Amino acid sequence: MMAQAAQQTQPDTPGREAEDYVLVADGISKQFGGFKAVDTVTLKVRRGSIHALIGPNGAGKTTCFNLLTKTLSLTSGSIVLNGRDISHLTSSQVARCGLVRSFQISAIFPKMTVLENMRVALQRKAGRSYRFWQPLSTIASLDAEAKHLLSRVQLADSHDTLAGTLSYGKKRALEIVTTLALNPEVMLLDEPTAGMGHEDIEPITELIRDSAKGRTVLMVEHNMSIVAGICDRITVLQHGKTLAEGSYEAISADERVISAYIGGNA
Amino acid sequence: MRSSLIMAALVVLALAAPFAVYPVLLMTILCFALFAASFNLLLGYVGLLSFGHAMFFGGGAYITGYLVRDLKWPMELGLVGAVVVALIAGLFLGTIAIRRQGIYFAMITLAFSQMIYFIFLQAPFTGGENGLQGIPRTPLLGILPVETAFSFYYAVLVAVGLGLLLIYRIVYSPFGELLRAIRDNAVRVDSLGFDVNRHKILAFTLSAALAAFAGGLKALVFQFAPLADVSWTVSGEVILMTLLGGLGTFSGPLFGAAIIILLNDTLSSAGEWALVLQGVIFLIVLVFFRTGFVGLLSRTKIIKLV
Numbered sequence: 001m002m003a004q005a006a007q008q009t010q011p012d013t014p015g016r017e018a019e020d021y022v023l024v025a026d027g028i029s030k031q032f033g034g035f036k037a038v039d040t041v042t043l044k045v046r047r048g049s050i051h052a053l054i055g056p057n058g059a060g061k062t063t064c065f066n067l068l069t070k071t072l073s074l075t076s077g078s079i080v081l082n083g084r085d086i087s088h089l090t091s092s093q094v095a096r097c098g099l100v101r102s103f104q105i106s107a108i109f110p111k112m113t114v115l116e117n118m119r120v121a122l123q124r125k126a127g128r129s130y131r132f133w134q135p136l137s138t139i140a141s142l143d144a145e146a147k148h149l150l151s152r153v154q155l156a157d158s159h160d161t162l163a164g165t166l167s168y169g170k171k172r173a174l175e176i177v178t179t180l181a182l183n184p185e186v187m188l189l190d191e192p193t194a195g196m197g198h199e200d201i202e203p204i205t206e207l208i209r210d211s212a213k214g215r216t217v218l219m220v221e222h223n224m225s226i227v228a229g230i231c232d233r234i235t236v237l238q239h240g241k242t243l244a245e246g247s248y249e250a251i252s253a254d255e256r257v258i259s260a261y262i263g264g265n266a
Numbered sequence: 267m268r269s270s271l272i273m274a275a276l277v278v279l280a281l282a283a284p285f286a287v288y289p290v291l292l293m294t295i296l297c298f299a300l301f302a303a304s305f306n307l308l309l310g311y312v313g314l315l316s317f318g319h320a321m322f323f324g325g326g327a328y329i330t331g332y333l334v335r336d337l338k339w340p341m342e343l344g345l346v347g348a349v350v351v352a353l354i355a356g357l358f359l360g361t362i363a364i365r366r367q368g369i370y371f372a373m374i375t376l377a378f379s380q381m382i383y384f385i386f387l388q389a390p391f392t393g394g395e396n397g398l399q400g401i402p403r404t405p406l407l408g409i410l411p412v413e414t415a416f417s418f419y420y421a422v423l424v425a426v427g428l429g430l431l432l433i434y435r436i437v438y439s440p441f442g443e444l445l446r447a448i449r450d451n452a453v454r455v456d457s458l459g460f461d462v463n464r465h466k467i468l469a470f471t472l473s474a475a476l477a478a479f480a481g482g483l484k485a486l487v488f489q490f491a492p493l494a495d496v497s498w499t500v501s502g503e504v505i506l507m508t509l510l511g512g513l514g515t516f517s518g519p520l521f522g523a524a525i526i527i528l529l530n531d532t533l534s535s536a537g538e539w540a541l542v543l544q545g546v547i548f549l550i551v552l553v554f555f556r557t558g559f560v561g562l563l564s565r566t567k568i569i570k571l572v
Contacts, residue, residue, distance in 0.1 A: 092456045092458075092459050092461050093457060100459065107457070123443070124459050129441060132434075133439065134440060
């Protein structure tokens with residue numbers, strides 16, 4: 001097991017060095033006490049790609065995500081977004097730099113209406129969130145964009161519904177569309193289809209494919225048919241380390257990956 | 267249409283009230299209503315439980331009293347002074363307290379309020395245990411005499427009305443919408459790129475200033491700033507008023523303040539039993555009517571309150 005883990009792949013072949021990477025994590029690690037959840041992982045995400053982060057349970061995918069968005073602080077390593085070192089920024093600063101995430105548990109504002117949920121996100125760029133002396137009508141101009149975005153996920157007829165009362169699938173859709181409202185350069189999706197029924201998966205997959213136009217998407221995903229269907233590049237993590245990286249075809253033929261998934265702990 | 271009729275009726279009622287009810291009692295209700303509404307701005311709309319809000323309320327009373335009595339400022343400037351001091355203190359204390367959440371935030375605010383209690387107990391101008399007494403009521407705007415409780419009532423009514431309007435504006439502003447989002451899911455607000463702590467600090471500072479304004483008004487009503495107003499019991503009482511009236515509703519704290527003040531007034535002859543009854547009512551409301559008085563009223567469908 002140890003030998004296998006140490007046998008890290010170098011994701012880049014020399015000919016690809018000139019490629020345009022929007023997000024580069026260089027040897028990032030996270031240690032919780034004596035346990036290394038993420039161990040010197042190097043991840044390069046190409047601009048405009050849909051990049052998947054996969055691996056067995058406990059491989060460190062979500063921790064990796066939390067490091068990239070600075071929800072957790074790095075033990076070591078560095079993260080560069082668009083040529084700018086973001087290793088020491090706070091999570092909200094990272095979001096303002098254009099790297100915005102969604103969460104595994106639907107992160108919405110349950111006691112606010114669907115339209116208000118959208119308006120909160122749109123307020124970020126409007127930059128009026130400290131204006132306590134102005135009436136809400138001053139941000140009514142955001143409603144048109146909010147409604148337009150909601151119509152993309154079949155939430156157009158739920159504007160005044162309390163977000164907490166939406167069905168599970170619609171909550172996930174609302175969260176993704178809230179993330180989209182910020183028009184982020186890089187969008188990180190943590191298991192966007194987790195816990196969803198078949199009928200909900202297809203529209204969400206379509207939404208991800210559609211929203212990836214003009215931006216980069218990095219996602220953690222367990223559903224291999226989605227990964228095969230929409231992802232350009234895949235990084236496989238195991239025991240907090242990079243196991244393999246490549247296209248779906250290359251990954252699915254990789255023996256180390258197969259053994260990690262089938263008899264990985266042998 | 268219906269709501270504007272209700273508003274008009276309320277205004278008429280407020281204007282006519284001192285003809286039927288003792289004006290000092292009415293003014294006490296008004297001051298505590300504003301205090302509870304400022305507290306609700308934090309607990310109801312941001313989800314921050316301050317357990318030391320009496321420091322701003324009682325502190326505002328002392329500062330106003332000191333400026334008007336000892337420095338001979340007109341009372342309007344005395345109130346402005348209290349608000350300015352509370353803005354600075356709120357910004358400073360809020361910046362420290364906001365670093366912790368939940369029970370730790372509550373405990374930090376309690377610790378601050380205990381410190382401030384002892385500062386006011388020991389400071390040379392406060393009169394120690396006796397409180398700051400003999401605050402003169404200067405003529406309103408330098409010309410209108412407001413010596414009598416009856417005439418001063420209208421000045422207090424306008425002042426509290428303006429304070430409540432400001433709170434209404436804050437709650438239904440772009441900032442207020444952000445505050446509700448923070449209350450619902452602060453982690454998500456952060457991940458969208460907002461500075462959550464800065465929004466919380468601004469809310470804390472505004473709440474502190476409004477509480478000090480309410481406290482300063484109360485000092486002018488009684489011409490007296492008592493030590494009790496900075497004590498933790500008043501911090502507890504404002505929590506009671508807010509929960510009893512209806513947390514996170516605009517009118518809830520106003521009803522809550524009125525209920526508690528009227529209850530204390532009617533039961534004052536019963537001595538300690540007043541507190542026991544207060545406790546019983548509080549328990550009944552928390553166990554059976556979690557949405558408070560306003561929630562109960564809304565359930566009857568006769569009137570829908572915000």
